[in-house]
Amino acid sequence: KAGVTQTPRYLIKTRGQQVTLSCSPISGHRSVSWYQQTPGQGLQFLFEYFSETQRNKGNFPGRFSGRQFSNSRSEMNVSTLELGDSALYLCASSPWGSGGGGEQFFGPGTRLTVL
Amino acid sequence: AQSVTQLDSHVSVSEGTPVLLRCNYSSSYSPSLFWYVQHPNKGLQLLLKYTSAATLVKGINGFEAEFKKSETSFHLTKPSAHMSDAAEYFCVVSDRGDDKIIFGKGTRLHILP
Numbered sequence: 001k002a003g004v005t006q007t008p009r010y011l012i013k014t015r016g017q018q019v020t021l022s023c024s025p026i027s028g029h030r031s032v033s034w035y036q037q038t039p040g041q042g043l044q045f046l047f048e049y050f051s052e053t054q055r056n057k058g059n060f061p062g063r064f065s066g067r068q069f070s071n072s073r074s075e076m077n078v079s080t081l082e083l084g085d086s087a088l089y090l091c092a093s094s095p096w097g098s099g100g101g102g103e104q105f106f107g108p109g110t111r112l113t114v115l
Numbered sequence: 116a117q118s119v120t121q122l123d124s125h126v127s128v129s130e131g132t133p134v135l136l137r138c139n140y141s142s143s144y145s146p147s148l149f150w151y152v153q154h155p156n157k158g159l160q161l162l163l164k165y166t167s168a169a170t171l172v173k174g175i176n177g178f179e180a181e182f183k184k185s186e187t188s189f190h191l192t193k194p195s196a197h198m199s200d201a202a203e204y205f206c207v208v209s210d211r212g213d214d215k216i217i218f219g220k221g222t223r224l225h226i227l228p
Contacts, residue, residue: 004158033216042220043205056215090158102209103149104216106158 001026004093004107012113018079021110025072025093031055032074033104034066037088046089049074078112086114117142119208121219129227134178134193136222138206141187148189149207150180153221159205165189176200201226 005024013019025032033056034046045058049068068074072093078085088111092104122137140146147166151159163174170182176199180191189206206219 035218043218045216045218088156092159102147103161103164104159106151106160108158109156111156 004091004105006089006091006107006110008110009108010111010113012115013081014115015081015083017081018077019081019112021076021078021089021091021112023074023076023091023093023107025074025091026105029093029095029105030072031094031096032068032072033092033094034074034076035090035092036060037090037109038086043090046076081114083114085112087112117146117208117210117215117217119206119217119219121204121206121222123222124220125223125225127225127227128196130198131195134191134196134200134224136191136204136206136224138189138191138219139187140189140206140208142208142210144210147209148180148182149209150174150178150189150191151205151207152202153205154202162191162204196224196226198226198228200224 007022031050033048035043037043047066048056052068063079066076088109090109091107094102094104096102119140149164150162152162153159162178163172165172165182173179178193180189182189203221203223205221209216
């Protein structure tokens with residue numbers, strides 16, 4: 001089975017712009033979670049989608065949004081970019097969801113740099 | 116409520132010596148516990164998981180962890196460190212009665228030649 005793929009792998013944007021990141025989960029996985037990873041804050045949970053519905057949400061401003069399509073692929077959007085949004089954005093998929101004791105499978109991440 | 120604490124942000128060991136990365140957790144239900152490893156500029160890879168079977172869990176690359184309910188700990192060990200083990204390690208807790216998964220802040224493992 002192919003693993004979790006994320007595109008693009010690297011992205012450079014300027015303040016005020018918006019960005020869309022994409023994640024394709026492992027075939028058959030219905031849950032996709034997104035995380036932001038920075039040196040200062042570590043790994044922080046953004047949100048989880050399961051069967052096209054947002055199931056959990058972390059403590060991030062409304063500039064961060066996401067969606068999931070019927071084929072389980074997910075996109076994450078960040079509007080009005082700020083310097084502090086520079087981070088590695090990780091996507092993880094699982095068959096049944098991030099909670100409930102199941103493991104997650106991570107993609108390689110998208111490195112976003114905001115100038 | 117769940118929480119996980121990785122007791123060391125950095126650990127340095129010499130190649131060939133044992134590795135110990137410490138993790139304490141709290142959980143209201145029956146926890147599942149995981150250790151993930153992240154090499155530089157890569158995603159996270161599952162090392163091992165505990166899901167209420169054997170308390171001593173063996174993972175990939177010679178790592179193992181022991182679930183100790185009385186101490187609420189799930190420490191990660193390896194008998195002999197290798198240079199390729201240099202990475203960041205995350206302890207993770209997930210309750211089977213809950214929808215949430217909680218990551219520790221990570222422990223960066225340095226291997227000295």
